Amino acid sequence: MQTNRKQLKNARMWKYFMEAAVETIEESGIEKVTIRKIADRAGFTSSTAYNYFKDLSHLKFFAAMRFTKSYTEELPYYLDKGENTIEKWLCAWACFCKHSFEQPKIYEVLFMDNVGGSAQDLLDHYYSMFEEDLIGLPEDVRSIVMEHSFLKRSVLFIQQAVEEGLLKEEKIEVVSDMTLMIWKGIMSTFINERRSLTKEEAVSLTLSYVKQTLSHAVPEEEKKRINWDIEL
Incomplete structure (x- = not known):
């Protein structure tokens, strides 16, 4: 007691x-x-x-999570736009870019800053305290938001594309890592104002590079199965 x-x-x-x-x-x-x-x-x-x-970085991480609810709530609607895993992944990227470039400092804390330990442990602790944030989320979305590593998120998500014949197994980790580095690079450039980019331009540029990376990874004979102009 x-x-x-x-x-x-x-x-x-x-x-x-x-x-x-x-x-x-x-x-x-x-x-x-x-x-x-x-x-x-x-x-x-x-x-x-x-x-x-433990320290300020932990408290900032937990507090930053409170500002991501709009992203997790909107993500299922973006995923519904896709007909296959590649299209759904592009839509997921569109949702993430929209919200991350609207709140760059928040997402910098969550995915780029040193949090002085395991970010996954912090994420798990956060959701143990705010379980209501997960209520109503589809299982595929829940598995995404509860995995902190963006690389692992991507690998888990697009694995299905192999079974659909849209990607080769050996391409999954490379594509996942490259697209993450694209986002981090453009986000860093945007935050530090190293180029004159509006929020909309930063989103558009990121999605353009993500699409190009994916396009190079999808076998030529399978590209026609993907709607590359899907509304993002």
Whole structure:
């Protein structure tokens, strides 16, 4: 009984700090978040916050996850546009690009920053605390959002394309890795303003390169089975 009370208290405190972190991000941006700002807003000391979060990178990761709900909710509608695995994967990329370039700093924290440990462990812990975020998600979408590694996500997702005859087994990991690096490169360029790109241009450029990468991987005789102009 005492253990249960302690667990409930820890969960309650964890969520207090999470709510404070989300409010701080909405007010100042995730790049200006500090443990002190979050603790002050939550009504506790910084030392208390460190009892529940290893460091600021962990708290930022958890808080950033609260801003991805619109992506996970919209993803099933994008997937429904595709008739085969390649088309569905292109649509999934379109959804991810739309949301990630709308909130670049959030997605940078989730997929590019050093979080001081296992990002998968952090993701698992987040969904153990916010299980309601998974309610109503189709099983294929749930398996995507609960896998942090974007490379593994892609490999798992497009494996079906091999059975459909649209990709060779040996192409899966290469295509998955190349498309991830394309997104990371363009996202870094966009965030650091190394090129003059609007959000829409960044999305369009990423999807164009993803399509080209896929096109080179699909056997020539199978390309006609894919609607490359599918509405993304």
